[in-house]
Amino acid sequence: MRTKRTVKFIQLFTFLFTITGILPASAQQFTWQAGLPAISETGFYNISLQPAFIAKSDDTALTDVRLFDRETAVSYILRRDTPYVVLPSPVITTRNDATSRRTVIQLQFKEEYLIERLTLRVATPAYFKRYVYITEDTTGITPGQEFVLVSGQAAVFKLHTPLKTKQCFIIIKNEDNPALHVKDISAWQQHIYLTAWLEQGKSYLLKTGVPDLPAPVYDLPYFANKLPDKITMLEAGNITPIPAVIKNMPSPAAETNSTVFTSKVWIWAGICSIIVLIALLSIRLLRDMRERK
Secondary structure: OHHHHHHHHHHHHHHHHHHHHHHHHHHOOOOEEEEOOOOOOOEEEEEEOOHHHHOOOOOOOOOOOEEEEOOEEEOOEEEEEEEEEEOOOOEEEEEEEOOOOEEEEEEEEEEEEEEEEEEEEEEEOOOOEEEEEEEOOOOOOOOOEEEEEEOOOOOEEEEEEEEEEEEEEEEEEOOOOOOOEEEEEEEEEEEEEEEEEEOOOOOEEEEEOOOOOOOOOOOHHHHHHHOOOOOEEEEOEEEEEOOOOOOOOOOOOOOOOOOOOOOHHHHHHHHHHHHHHHHHHHHHHHHHHHHHO
16 A cells, blocks of 8 residues: 555656646746837837847757747748848967968857858968868868958858857968968858837847747748838847846836746746645655655
C-alpha cells in the first residue's frame, strides 16, 4: 500500500515540475523589447528597426521579431530597402601572414550586427587585383564568400549570404605581391522596417530574442500592394531586456483580455502555489519513508 502511495507521489512530482517549467516559459519567451512612440492617429505606420535591436534577434531573417499591443500580437509586413545603414565601427586588427601569403583582417563588433555589405578603402599600392574572402572563421572549414578587389573600382562587397555575428574576417590573397594597406573598413545593413496598422491611444512594443522561433504567418503581406504611397515612419527605441519595464510609454487606452497563461499575476501565483504544494508533498513523502523503515 505504501509502495503504491510512493509511486503516486513520484507521478505527481513529475506533473508539477512539468507545469512549473511551462509557466515561466510562457511568461519569459522573449528576451528583448523596444518601445514605440505614442500613436496620435489610427492608420498604417512604418516602424524602423535600429541595428542595435536587430542585433538582439536570433537569425538573419528576423523570424523572431514580434509586435505587440500589450499581450496581443499585431500583424506586420517585414520590408527592406535602400539606402544602406552604416553599422557602428568595429575594432580592426590586421595580420600579414608571409607563410600563407595572405592578409587576415579581423573585425570585432560590440554586438551581433546583421552585416549585409562591407566597404574598404585601400591606401597602397596603386595597382592591385586580389581575391578576397569574407568568413566567420579562418580555419578553412568554412571557405567564405569570394570577391575580387581591383584598383580603380569601388571596393564594395555585397554579401551573398548576410552574416549576423560579433566577429568576422576579411582574408586577402596576396600571392607574391606586397600586402595591401587597408585604410578603412565599414559594415552596412539594409534599412529594415515593419509596416503595421496601429491604433490611436494604444501602447505598442517590439519584442525579439527567441532561438528557433518560426516566422509568423500573417494576412497583411497579401495586401502589400494596396498600402498608401506615403506612410509615417516611427523609430523604435529604448531597447531593454525583458522583464525590465519600458518607461515614458503611453498608457494603454483599451482593455485587453487576459487568460491564466498570459497574465503574469496568475502565472506567478500559480508558481508560488506549486512550490508550496511541492514542499508539503515532500514532507509527507519523507514521513512515509521513515515509517517504512
